[in-house]
């Protein structure tokens with residue numbers, strides 16, 4: 001009996017050392033050195049994630065604890081927290097963000113899926129030469145000139161899904177639209193009728209990517225496993241739900257690879273000549289065939305699969321949540337909704353949204369920018385791990401520490417925006433002095449530097465089409481049955497609950 005108690009006590013001491021004392025000491029030393037420049041927010045075990053969860057519970061807003069602390073101490077440039085057993089440095093000051101985002105090669109991104117062979121060799125997680133090659137290659141597909149050929153498809157997708165969807169679950173409704181747009185941008189006509197796991201492809205992929213992300217938030221056992229074992233976590237005492245996710249990932253992988261291989265055969269026989277007509281898959285496959293002929297094969301079928309999942313992951317929920325939050329504010333402020341509706345009627349009448357309308361939808365543009373300032377879904381970057389001991393401004397970072405760039409930290413501070421805590425889309429209609437003391441890293445909803453968001457023009461284009469078509473057709477109102485709105489986190493920051501809005505058809 002005493003032996004068991006002794007073993008238990010030893011384990012407890014070891015666990016306390018590993019999970020609390022070891023990360024705590026360097027954080028306390030940093031706090032002592034930096035004083036007011038650092039805010040101390042250590043949260044045993046769950047750290048950064050626990051901080052947001054508590055903020056949702058106590059303030060109905062995941063970011064409010066951090067934002068309030070930064071407002072109280074405007075000198076603060078970093079938050080000292082933890083990610084399980086690692087010190088986690090949350091960068092909030094724009095000078096630190098500037099250096100960290102510019103010198104991105106010092107940090108390795110943590111795979112948010114923690115799953116092998118799904119997105120590792122896609123653009124988000126690639127590094128070094130592979131990242132440079134992919135960024136240059138994909139860059140050509142994301143110019144306005146190339147994207148404008150997708151506007152008509154975007155209109156069609158919005159119309160079809162708006163008519164079909166019950167519109168009772170905001171996030172699901174929005175992500176069906178944005179997911180379908182990414183799938184059609186990638187696969188073009190091959191996406192027609194595409195089904196995965198017996199469901200429409202975008203529905204299956206949304207469920208799968210959401211389940212992978214949420215399992216770590218909802219189940220502390222899985223979160224701890226993921227932080228310790230990373231990609232190997234799925235093999236360590238897998239739960240039934242984890243086994244099911246692995247099975248579904250394999251199924252999706254096999255099906256998508258089949259489509260890619262079929263397209264390679266088709267384009268080997270009948271190459272497409274007009275580059276402007278090429279969807280992402282065709283651009284990739286054409287390059288694949290070219291490299292094959294030159295016997296310089298850098299791209300393979302796996303990379304194309306990973307790129308598809310990467311773009312789906314990066315482009316679906318981000319844009320969906322942005323649009324959902326815009327619709328929420330339109331319901332919250334009916335006078336803004338009227339102004340936006342008038343703009344749409346003036347600019348496009350009853351037409352579908354066309355290229356020439358986009359620049360004229362200045363109020364919708366301002367609305368989206370204000371949402372990205374105030375409640376950016378991508379409020380922080382993916383966790384980074386410091387590769388080697390290094391200096392960041394006056395901070396000594398140790399190999400293995402976690403770093404996260406808080407992209408919205410400055411956006412809601414009075415130092416940088418007039419009446420920063422007020423939602424006021426009209427600020428973006430001014431042409432000058434919108435951002436005070438700007439060093440280029442204050443308002444960065446799409447991140448900044450070389451690894452900024454490659455899809456930002458596509459996102460803005462989509463948001464304009466989606467908001468214009470929905471607002472013209474429906475009056476959006478707050479659901480009176482919902483007593484409390486929250487800004488929670490489903491991997492991204494989003495408005496909750498899902499049934500917070502009602503859509504009433506306009507006469």
Ligand code: HEM
Nearest residue numbers: 124314315318319322378381382446447451453454455459
């Ligand atoms: C409102 C919508 C969007 C927001 C707020 C957003 C935000 C971001 C942010 C903050 C990053 C940097 C992430 C990090 O470094 O950890 C990023 C990167 C990225 N985004 Fe977006 N994004 C949006 C839409 C899109 C769309 C529509 C696509 C493509 C279909 C896309 C594709 C990507 C890719 C591939 C990267 C990685 C770029 C690289 O590492 O070189 N995003 N995005």
